[in-house]
Amino acid sequence: MKKLLTMTLTLALAVSCLAGCGNKTSDNSSGGSQGSGNASGQIGSPDAPVDVKIVIKDVFPDEEDVKLLAENINEKMAANGQYVNVIFLDPPASDYVTAMPLAVMNGESDADLIYFQGGDQAVAEQGLLEDLTPYIENSTYVKALMDETNVAKMESYPYLLWLAPPRTCTPVIRTDWTEQLETYDDLIADPTVDNYYNFFKEMKDKGLVEYAISADGDTSRFDSIFNHAFGVTGTCVQEDGKWIFSQASQAEKNKLEFYAKLYADGLLDPNFLTNTWDVMEQEFYDGDVGVISGTAGATIQIYDTKMVSLYGEDASLTVLPPAKGVSQSYTSVDVTKESRGFAINADSPNKDAAFAVLEFMASPEGRILDKVGIEDVHYTVENNQIVFTDKFSSWWARFWDTTKDFNPQDPSLAEPVLCESASTSLDMVNEYLVMDHNLLIPNEMTPQWDAMQNLYNEYAADIIRGVRPISAFDEFVEQWNAAGGDAFEPILQETFG
Incomplete structure (x- = not known):
């Protein structure tokens, strides 16, 4: 079916109230993280990796899988000349949707990279979230994984990034x-x-x-x-x-x-x-x-x-x-803004490093880590194929939900990540896609x-x-x-x- 774009509400009203948000700048204190929007170059050094503090709903730093995830991100990014020290922070103990925005607005959270699941608009209106447009423009892998709904949402509201299919x-x-x-x-x-x-x-x-x-x-x-x-x-x-x-x-x-x-x-x-x-x-x-x-x-x-x-x-x-x-x-897909996703703290001294983590997790190597888990824990490699272990069922992607173009070849998948009906459901959403502005x-x-x-x-x-x-x-x-x-x-x- 031909994809349709419905005539819907423009965002003139919203844009006027958000004008000027996310334009804070900060001094570089961590080696190559000035918030330039170029997160693909050298980050830190072997002797001085850049701390990237991350808070995500339901991701707890004391869990073994989360510790292994942080270690693997650090090691794999270092192999590519980007030296980071990922630090997952405890999410708020109370209702995340309400507590996380308040923690940022009150200065109680110093996370560089923040996952929101609502409430972010009030934070953006206070100029506390970074405009992600230049980071995305200078990216390779994030840009490649964005579908037309992601692009439309970022054009309307450039503070929240979520590489995922429409929640339809x-x-x-x-x-x-x-x-x-x-x-x-x-x-x-x-x-x-x-x-x-x-x-x-x-x-x-x-x-x-x-x-x-x-x-x-x-x-x-x-x-x-x-x-x-x-x-x-x-x-x-x-x-x-x-x-x-x-x-x-x-x-x-x-x-x-x-x-x-x-x-x-x-x-x-x-x-x-x-x-x-x-x-x-x-x-x-x-x-x-x-x-x-x-x-x-x-x-x-x-x-x-x-x-x-x-x-x-x-x-x-x-x-x-x-x-x-x-x-x-x-149901028509609301492309006014993302309802959830990652934002960069406008006060972060490590903006380039923070986005570099997102870019790595969108790379082929990062996506295997995010979607499949830790080698020899959640999967093994046999005859150059990824074979799931019994622990794979407990693993879930902490960063990007999208399965767009996820077809690793080296090593390849012994079996698909999604079953036939799950994959078909995504295909049918795309087939009948209609976008809508709220x-x-x-x-x-x-x-x-x-x-x-x-x-x-x-x-x-x-x-x-x-x-x-x-x-x-x-x-x-x-x-x-x-x-x-x-x-x-x-x-x-x-x-x-």
């Missing part, structure tokens, strides 16, 4: 069940909303499952299948000659009406709003639910591995396409936006569960506009006008 959910089902469903071939040939409904209904009518689909607290996993089919193609859509948030659109109303039908017909797990992620997944593993959506790549790998361990190879997973209608895609909500309008979201969540839940009729959506739109929709309207029209 793709629906999966056990392959052995598809072979028992007569509607499966019709769904694959023409994945309309009606064919999806028939597919769901057949799996329940035949007693394969108790419910066709489930989720964990909201509709986002369903939306990954059905948003585009109903015309919810981005954060904003054009309706009656003006731009509005899609949550208040006729397309959203039509979609919620369909979800209500699934609920009324017993195809949608009635506990989808109260399920936690682990409860939802257990329903899937137990065979109570036929289809769930998980993040393409790594999460689908986990689902597949677990299902095969329980029921054998025939129960490996099949990835389903997004529903087809007004458009066809999984609006970075101005601080002064956050209370209005929160009120609007609360209204949506309330009405959507009630409409789906049949507590309110679909006609109540019109009442919701009136309240949505009164709560803040009208206030946002001139911003949207000016942006697109």
